[in-house]
Amino acid sequence: MSKAGIKFEVIKEQLMKDDEFKVEYEKLKPRYEIISQIIEARNTQHITQEELALRVGTQKSNISRFESGSYNPSLDFLVKVAKSLGKEIHIEIR
Amino acid sequence: MSKAGIKFEVIKEQLMKDDEFKVEYEKLKPRYEIISQIIEARNTQHITQEELALRVGTQKSNISRFESGSYNPSLDFLVKVAKSLGKEIHIEIR
DNA sequence: AATAATGTTATCATATTTGATAACATTATT
DNA sequence: AATAATGTTATCAAATATGATAACATTATT
Helix, strand or coil: CCHHHHHHHHHHHHHHHHHHHHHHHHHHHHHHHHHHHHHHHHHHCCCCHHHHHHHHCCCHHHHHHHHCCCCCCEHHHHHHHHHHCCCCEEEEEC | CCHHHHHHHHHHHHHHHHHHHHHHHHHHHHHHHHHHHHHHHHHHCCCCHHHHHHHHCCCHHHHHHHHCCCCCCEHHHHHHHHHHCCCCEEEEEC
16 A cells, blocks of 8 residues: 555544544534633623522532533523523524 | 402412413523424424434434423433434523 | 632532333324 | 324433532632
């Protein structure tokens, strides 16, 4: 096999990875989108994670965990957090 | 106590109920909003729950359960279902 | 530099979602 | 009216979210 061939394999592998990444990214995009909106709102309002946790009725560690994007939040949880920041959740499909 | 007084209590109770209802409704609104969008998209595309389930990688009973609004879906689940209908989930806080 | 405030991570217990299966109900088709 | 297609409900097991607590890390304040 030529070096070009090898290179192609490598490139293909890269592209595959990129596609996987893209698919994975598309899946996680809504999560990161809503998280960054929440964080932004919290910062704008100068509210600490602890204060937000208090309003939501949970612990600051749980807010941190949520903001880290390390798990798949439920819709109700998003609604609760948004509401505690004086906001409403709006979802639509396009 | 006058009848008017009694009536007032009753009305107040009703209003309280309405408030509770309103709060509850506000909490559940996003859920019902996204569900109806999903159902509408599925119907428009003439796809059965079974076909949608197949695409999502689950069972038709689970799609039915989801569409019934009887539980609190995760964001990933919403993304998967939307994607299976050729749509993307968009969330924002207002 | 010391202290306080804020945020992070790990872990456990509990509740809930999700997948799967099957029986049943409703609606459409022939 | 009979059959097929579609949707619903109940139930179980497994995976995961969520709440809680505590120890730690980072950042801001004095």
